[in-house]
Each structure stands twice: as C-alpha cells, then as structure tokens.
Amino acid sequence: MNTENPSETTPLLNPPPEYEPESEILYPNVDASDSNTAVSEDPSTLYVWVLMIGPFLSAFVASIDSSMIATLSSPITSSFGSLSHLPWLASAYFIANAAIQPLSGKLTDIYGRRSGLVLSNIVFSLGNYMCATAQSEWVLIAGRVVAGLGGGGVMAVATFLLSDLVPLRERGMWQGIGNMILGVGSGIGGVLGGWINDSLDWRAAFLLQIPITILATIWTWFTIRIPAVDDGEGKSKLKRIDYLGSISLFTTLVTLLLGMSAGGNTVSWTDPIVLISLPLSSVSFIIFIFAELKYATEPIIPLPLLYDISVAGGCLTNAFSSASRFAMIFYLPLFLEAQGYTATQIGLRLIPGSIGTAIASMVAGIIVKSTGRDFTNLV
Incomplete structure (x- = not known):
C-alpha cells in the first residue's frame, strides 16, 4: 500500500516492480544489448537456421560418433586381438566429453562462440584421424x-550459441x-557404424566423419559473427x-x-587404480563446491x-534418462x-x-513455447 503523502487520488496499491531480465540476474555486469548474450529483437527463423546449420551439422556428426563405437567395438577389438581395453573405447570418449563441456562455456564467453566451434571441430577431426590410422590400442x-x-x-558451444x-x-x-538432431544422430550412429564396417572396415567409419x-567448420567460420562478451585483451580475459x-x-x-x-572390468574393485581414483574424485568434488561458492568470481557452473x-x-x-539410454546403446549390442x-x-x-527421443524433444519444445512453462514436461 502506498503510504507517502496519501490523498484521495492516491492509488491503494503500489505499481508492480519492473521486470528484471534473466540476463541481468545471471550476468549483472553484461550489457543486455550485447549480441553475445541474446539478440535484442526476435530473430527470424531463417536467420537462426542460417547461423545454426554449421553448429547443428557438427553436433550431428559428434552425436553419431558418440554411439557409433557401440557397433564398432567388437570389430576393433578383433582387429587388435584383445578384449582387455574394450570398455575404454567408449569411456575414453565420454570422460573427455563430459570434462570439457563446463569449461567450454566460459572460454567461449571470453573468446567468442565462432572460435570455440572452429577449434572444437579441428580437435574432433584430429581425434577421428588418430582413430582411423591407429596401429595400437593405446593410440x-x-x-x-x-x-x-x-x-x-x-x-556445448552449439547449445550456448x-x-x-x-x-x-x-x-x-x-x-x-537441437535435441532431436542429437537424438537422431546418436540413434543412427550404430547403424552407420555397422553398415560402414560391413561394407568397408571400421577405420572408414572414423575417416568419413x-x-x-x-x-x-567452413560454414561456421563465414556465417557466425557474434562477438565475445569480454572485449578486453590479454590478462583481462585470462x-x-x-x-x-x-x-x-x-x-x-x-x-x-x-x-x-x-x-x-579391466581391474578388480580392490585394485590401486580404483582405490585411489574414487576417493580422489570425492576430494576434488569438495574442492569444486568450495571454489564455485566461495572462491570464483565467475564460476563455470553457478x-x-x-x-x-x-x-x-x-x-x-x-x-x-541418459544413464538408461547409454546403458542400452552400449550393452545391447554386446548381447x-x-x-x-x-x-x-x-x-x-x-x-x-x-525415434522416441526425437519425437519427445520436439513435443517438449512445442509445449514450452506455447505454455511458457517447463514443469509440465518434467512431470
């Protein structure tokens, strides 16, 4: 209720507070008009598609690569004559994949989305070339x-963009x-990997990507022109x-x-590798929580x-849902x-x-757009 010098014309209720944009809540030091946080006006669908063709294509290929190993594991291990390192063919990819995603957000905030996408594509291609030409399991x-x-x-950067x-x-x-594209890619990865292996060999499956x-990468380089949030130089960025x-x-x-x-799998649960790595993971997690809550000025995960x-x-x-899905992708082929x-x-x-993932992703997106609520989809 308004209590400052009331009169017969004073409204009984105060006006509602001004709406505070989401970007100002999460990033109070970033200009809301900056093109790296969001465009100021609603972009046309054509504009978004033109910019996202490259990132969507890159993410599509990466999702194919993530599940393709499910049907290539047996041919690969047969080629090298060993099953001892079979679990690492998938685990090595996902360990690196999970570890880099949080950091990639902050780095591309600083150096720009285009640079992050181009560098990620180069690294991804280099990794596939190493797989295609590998002469040993460790390579x-x-x-x-x-x-x-x-x-x-x-x-990650495609999602941020x-x-x-x-x-x-x-x-x-x-x-x-985007989720539909990733779902379709991970779904057909096994089919493509199996078909390429049966038609050519498993090395071609990596090389063709x-x-x-x-x-x-070329499309991304020539179409994306979104600047980085930080226009500083050198140490100010670091x-x-x-x-x-x-x-x-x-x-x-x-x-x-x-x-x-x-x-x-490769060792027993009492092996020193397990006994050291799991406690170390707990200690590192506690340090991470402390760093994000008490130490970091711009935490990678708020x-x-x-x-x-x-x-x-x-x-x-x-x-x-990811745990159940990937368990099916990697263990069903062995059976x-x-x-x-x-x-x-x-x-x-x-x-x-x-197919189920693709349909559900699209339906969920339509529901969120039409209702403005995401709780319904979670239920």
Whole structure:
C-alpha cells in the first residue's frame, strides 16, 4: 500500500516492480544489448537456421560418433586381438566429453562462440584421424580422448550459441530441435557404424566423419559473427577463467569415470587404480563446491541455479534418462552380437530409441513455447 503523502487520488496499491531480465540476474555486469548474450529483437527463423546449420551439422556428426563405437567395438577389438581395453573405447570418449563441456562455456564467453566451434571441430577431426590410422590400442584410445574433447566442445558451444540467438520464450522449441538432431544422430550412429564396417572396415567409419566436419567448420567460420562478451585483451580475459573450479571439476569427472569404468572390468574393485581414483574424485568434488561458492568470481557452473526446482529437476531427469539410454546403446549390442546378429542388424535395432527421443524433444519444445512453462514436461 502506498503510504507517502496519501490523498484521495492516491492509488491503494503500489505499481508492480519492473521486470528484471534473466540476463541481468545471471550476468549483472553484461550489457543486455550485447549480441553475445541474446539478440535484442526476435530473430527470424531463417536467420537462426542460417547461423545454426554449421553448429547443428557438427553436433550431428559428434552425436553419431558418440554411439557409433557401440557397433564398432567388437570389430576393433578383433582387429587388435584383445578384449582387455574394450570398455575404454567408449569411456575414453565420454570422460573427455563430459570434462570439457563446463569449461567450454566460459572460454567461449571470453573468446567468442565462432572460435570455440572452429577449434572444437579441428580437435574432433584430429581425434577421428588418430582413430582411423591407429596401429595400437593405446593410440586408438588416445584418439577417442581427443575426439571426445572436440565433440564435447561442439555440442556445448552449439547449445550456448542457440541461447545467444533466440529469446527465452523461443528457446524451448529450438532446444527441442537441437535435441532431436542429437537424438537422431546418436540413434543412427550404430547403424552407420555397422553398415560402414560391413561394407568397408571400421577405420572408414572414423575417416568419413572428417570431410563433413570440415564443411561444417567452413560454414561456421563465414556465417557466425557474434562477438565475445569480454572485449578486453590479454590478462583481462585470462583473469575471468575459473581455474580452480575448472581443474577440480575436470579431476572429479575423470577420476570418477576412471574408477567406475575400470572397476570390475579391466581391474578388480580392490585394485590401486580404483582405490585411489574414487576417493580422489570425492576430494576434488569438495574442492569444486568450495571454489564455485566461495572462491570464483565467475564460476563455470553457478551452483545457486540448482536451488531452482526446475533446474535441479531437469538436471536429475537428464542424468537418469541418459544413464538408461547409454546403458542400452552400449550393452545391447554386446548381447545381440552374442546372439549372432551382424553389426548392421544391431544398429537397426537401436533406431526405435532415437525415434522416441526425437519425437519427445520436439513435443517438449512445442509445449514450452506455447505454455511458457517447463514443469509440465518434467512431470
């Protein structure tokens, strides 16, 4: 109620507070008109598509690469005559993929989305070239690590770029399109990998990704012109990087996945690798929490966002759904191979899951756009 010098014409209720844009809440020091945070006016659909063709194509190829190994694992291990390092063919990629994504957001905030996408594509192509030409298991695994770094950067930066381009109301629909592309890519990756292996060999499956990635890189270089948030130079940019948070998070993910992947597979659960990596992961995680809450001026992951039930629910939902989905992608092929199916036949049996992912992503995006709420989709 208004209490300052009331009169017979004074309204009984105060006017509602001015709306504070999301960008001002999360990034109070960033000009809302900056083109790197979001465009000031609603961009046309054609404009968004022109800019996103390259990033979407890169992310599509990266998603194919992430699941293609499911049907290539057996041919690869047969080629090298060893099964001892089979779990690392997939784990190496996803360890690197998960570790690079948080850091890629902050780096591309500083140096620009275009530079991040181009560099990620180059790293991704280099990793696939290492896999295609590998003459030993360890070189192949190293190639999967390099490809994972590039693929993780591509997927993350493509998502960040999409958030820069479209307003919050439209973001759900466009993210649905992006998730559909990723879902289709991961679904057909097994089919393509199996078909290429049966038609040519497993090395060709890695090699054929490179020219497509090069085309996406060229398109990205000539179409994206979104500047970085920080127009400073040298040390002013480097000071914005959350080094402690980045290193501790990277260590947490690598050691956790290392211990979980090695334990019970390549080594026993009482092996020193497991006994060291899992406790180290816990310690690194505690350091990461401290760094993000108390130390970092610009944390790579703003943990207070998790206080929002929608954000926390979305993260948990994505974690559990991804765990079940990737368990199916990587363990079902081993079972089907034991039943006598070819690599192509195995890949075809993985398609229904990707179809469901694609449909659900689009439907969820449409619901968010039409209702402006995301809780319905989580339910």
